[in-house]
Amino acid sequence: MLIARVLTLALIALLAAGPASAQISDGIIKIGVLNDQSGLYADLAGQGSVVAARMAVEDYGAAAKGLKVEVVFADHQNKADVGSQIARQWYDAEKVDLILDVPNSGVALAVNQITRDKGKAFIVSSAASSDLTGKACSPNTVHWTYDTWALANGTGNAVVKTGGDSWFFITADYAFGHALERDVEAVVLKNGGKVLGKVRHPLNTQDFSSFLLQAQASKAKVIGLANAGGDTTNAIKQGSEFGIVKGGQTFAGLLVFLTDVHALGLDKAQGLTFTETFYWDLNDKTRAFAKRFAERNRGIHPTMIHAGAYAGTLHYLKAVEALKGDDGTKVIAKMKELATDDPLFGKGTIRADGRKIHPAYLVEVKKPAESKYPWDYYKIRATIPAEQAFRPLDQGDCPLVVKK
Amino acid sequence: MPTQALFGQLLIGLINGAFYALLSLGLSVIFGLLNIINFAHGAQYMMGAFVAYFCLQWVGLGYWWSLLIAPVVVGLAGILLERTMLKPLYHLDHLYGLLLTFGVALIIQGVFRNAYGSSGLPYGIPAQLSGGHNLGFMFLPNYRAWVVVFSLVVCLATWYVIERTKLGSYLRAATENPALVQAFGINVPRMITLTYGFGVGLAALAGVLAAPIYQVNPLMGADLIIVVFAVVVIGGLGSIMGSIVTGFTLGVVEGFTKVFYPEASSS
Numbered sequence: 001m002l003i004a005r006v007l008t009l010a011l012i013a014l015l016a017a018g019p020a021s022a023q024i025s026d027g028i029i030k031i032g033v034l035n036d037q038s039g040l041y042a043d044l045a046g047q048g049s050v051v052a053a054r055m056a057v058e059d060y061g062a063a064a065k066g067l068k069v070e071v072v073f074a075d076h077q078n079k080a081d082v083g084s085q086i087a088r089q090w091y092d093a094e095k096v097d098l099i100l101d102v103p104n105s106g107v108a109l110a111v112n113q114i115t116r117d118k119g120k121a122f123i124v125s126s127a128a129s130s131d132l133t134g135k136a137c138s139p140n141t142v143h144w145t146y147d148t149w150a151l152a153n154g155t156g157n158a159v160v161k162t163g164g165d166s167w168f169f170i171t172a173d174y175a176f177g178h179a180l181e182r183d184v185e186a187v188v189l190k191n192g193g194k195v196l197g198k199v200r201h202p203l204n205t206q207d208f209s210s211f212l213l214q215a216q217a218s219k220a221k222v223i224g225l226a227n228a229g230g231d232t233t234n235a236i237k238q239g240s241e242f243g244i245v246k247g248g249q250t251f252a253g254l255l256v257f258l259t260d261v262h263a264l265g266l267d268k269a270q271g272l273t274f275t276e277t278f279y280w281d282l283n284d285k286t287r288a289f290a291k292r293f294a295e296r297n298r299g300i301h302p303t304m305i306h307a308g309a310y311a312g313t314l315h316y317l318k319a320v321e322a323l324k325g326d327d328g329t330k331v332i333a334k335m336k337e338l339a340t341d342d343p344l345f346g347k348g349t350i351r352a353d354g355r356k357i358h359p360a361y362l363v364e365v366k367k368p369a370e371s372k373y374p375w376d377y378y379k380i381r382a383t384i385p386a387e388q389a390f391r392p393l394d395q396g397d398c399p400l401v402v403k404k
Numbered sequence: 405m406p407t408q409a410l411f412g413q414l415l416i417g418l419i420n421g422a423f424y425a426l427l428s429l430g431l432s433v434i435f436g437l438l439n440i441i442n443f444a445h446g447a448q449y450m451m452g453a454f455v456a457y458f459c460l461q462w463v464g465l466g467y468w469w470s471l472l473i474a475p476v477v478v479g480l481a482g483i484l485l486e487r488t489m490l491k492p493l494y495h496l497d498h499l500y501g502l503l504l505t506f507g508v509a510l511i512i513q514g515v516f517r518n519a520y521g522s523s524g525l526p527y528g529i530p531a532q533l534s535g536g537h538n539l540g541f542m543f544l545p546n547y548r549a550w551v552v553v554f555s556l557v558v559c560l561a562t563w564y565v566i567e568r569t570k571l572g573s574y575l576r577a578a579t580e581n582p583a584l585v586q587a588f589g590i591n592v593p594r595m596i597t598l599t600y601g602f603g604v605g606l607a608a609l610a611g612v613l614a615a616p617i618y619q620v621n622p623l624m625g626a627d628l629i630i631v632v633f634a635v636v637v638i639g640g641l642g643s644i645m646g647s648i649v650t651g652f653t654l655g656v657v658e659g660f661t662k663v664f665y666p667e668a669s670s671s
Contacts, residue, residue, distance in 0.1 A: 209416045
């Protein structure tokens with residue numbers, strides 16, 4: 001019985017391996033969206049990233065071009081062990097060719113390594129740690145939307161230059177928070193500012209009052225929030241309760257998403273300044289996308305993460321078509337070779353270290369009176385050109401980059 | 405660490421302890437009198453906050469009305485749950501009630517998350533309680549002061565009703581020996597149903613209190629329920645005063661942890 005089963009499995013494996021000669025393994029390109037579907041990052045990524053990936057597949061016209069593409073998704077619950085297990089299962093047993101999105105830098109760094117070991121493809125949209133294109137860079141990974149260096153460079157610079165020269169950090173205690181704090185601190189120190197203190201809180205904290213009191217006692221001019229999602233909104237909401245802004249201190253939300261502003265309400269969020277690489281109301285193309293997207297995503301307008309998932313999938317499919325194959329390492333190499341062009345980020349490139357290059361925007365949240373229609377939340381204060389928005393190639397210590 | 409900052413943390417601890425106390429009080433009442441380990445407590449707390457949000461958005465009723473309406477509405481939902489599902493489980497092992505309420509909690513949270521997303525909905529502090537006072541060693545928001553006072557009053561009133569009044573003595577007697585109490589002409593099943601409704605109402609009340617501080621979020625209860633269970637167990641399962649005292653104590657301990665070793669401050 002057992003032998004029969006083993007033989008059957010071997011036969012299936014042989015049959016499955018057969019079409020490999022036809023370049024697209026098993027005839028289907030399978031995209032796995034792996035993210036937080038149920039926790040504090042579920043609105044800013046979550047099901048929206050799945051919708052975005054599906055829209056990209058449709059807009060690319062994959063079916064008309066004879067490509068069979070399937071999009072699947074799973075919930076990693078912000079746990080690196082759960083995420084790794086799903087990634088392994090997807091690659092080994094379910095023939096997933098590309099893993100997409102993956103918020104939470106802790107999980108993303110784990111999936112980054114697994115993808116490399118298995119020779120598959122990984123496009124990061126949510127995770128922020130700049131280590132993904134630095135120390136941990138991989139020939140199988142593209143880091144699409146943004147990273148902690150870009151946030152630090154955009155927001156940190158702007159804040160220090162407008163007089164915010166003493167900082168206190170409230171930092172989420174995991175890979176992402178540490179990376180963001182490190183990158184912002186470097187910018188602050190470089191510009192002659194100083195860091196008066198920092199405190200690290202566990203991921204998904206409800207009550208920030210204690211940390212806010214410490215920040216208040218530090219007398220720092222700027223309180224840098226090196227966290228994301230529900231952690232950021234709770235901190236800002238409770239900060240207004242404790243009179244942080246009235247007392248003359250300001251918040252620097254180092255990573256704030258459109259959905260966070262929506263959750264806070266303009267009343268509490270007004271005046272916040274931070275860095276984004278996409279805003280739905282930038283131009284006609286982004287507005288058209290946002291309209292279609294919101295219809296399919298409970299009215300929630302796209303965050304930059306959703307935009308990254310869409311654009312990344314589009315470019316991946318382009319590379320697969322050009323290559324006529326879906327071997328992970330080769331596709332990623334092809335993606336780096338081809339210039340990118342999509343309706344959301346415009347024209348851009350992908351560098352040798354896996355970093356996707358496009359402009360970033362310094363945005364300010366509007367006052368309630370300035371908001372004319374639903375989801376009209378941002379004023380664009382400055383555009384950071386693509387070549388300045390991300391860490392220079394030679395400063396990341398990425399082993400893939402040959403130093404001159 | 406300057407003493408001034410320590411006072412601040414002590415006060416913050418008391419404020420958070422107020423939530424723990426109020427939530428664990430409801431749990432304790434339900435366990436003490438019904439022998440049900442109510443794992444849906446976190447979800448019911450969350451529903452309380454949502455009812456407050458709905459009151460404001462749909463009907464235009466503010467915070468003060470919500471304090472009254474939310475416990476009643478959610479309490480009634482609790483009574484429905486007790487009548488239809490919990491009742492058949494009384495003669496079975498604790499485990500069955502635990503599993504049932506845990507499942508119910510997951511379903512409720514899933515439904516709310518599906519409808520309202522995970523990043524929460526905004527809910528403001530009532531105008532009468534906005535602002536705060538500078539106490540010298542810290543800035544105390546008026547709303548937080550209100551939370552401490554209000555929940556202390558509710559906790560002590562509940563303790564008084566159950567431990568010191570005739571109604572309370574019926575309740576306690578009914579858990580000791582339901583058959584005998586029924587023989588005296590008291591409708592024990594109805595009393596038990598109402599007690600469950602009351603416990604659930606306490607959770608909803610805590611939810612309304614929490615709405616202006618935290619986001620109104622489908623997962624707000626799931627995050628808190630573990631801490632609250634720890635409080636109930638430390639305070640002695642079913643002991644009402646134990647829960648109140650432990651709730652406040654744990655809040656203070658947590659507050660100090662956030663200063664001395666913040667990474668460990670989460671359950």
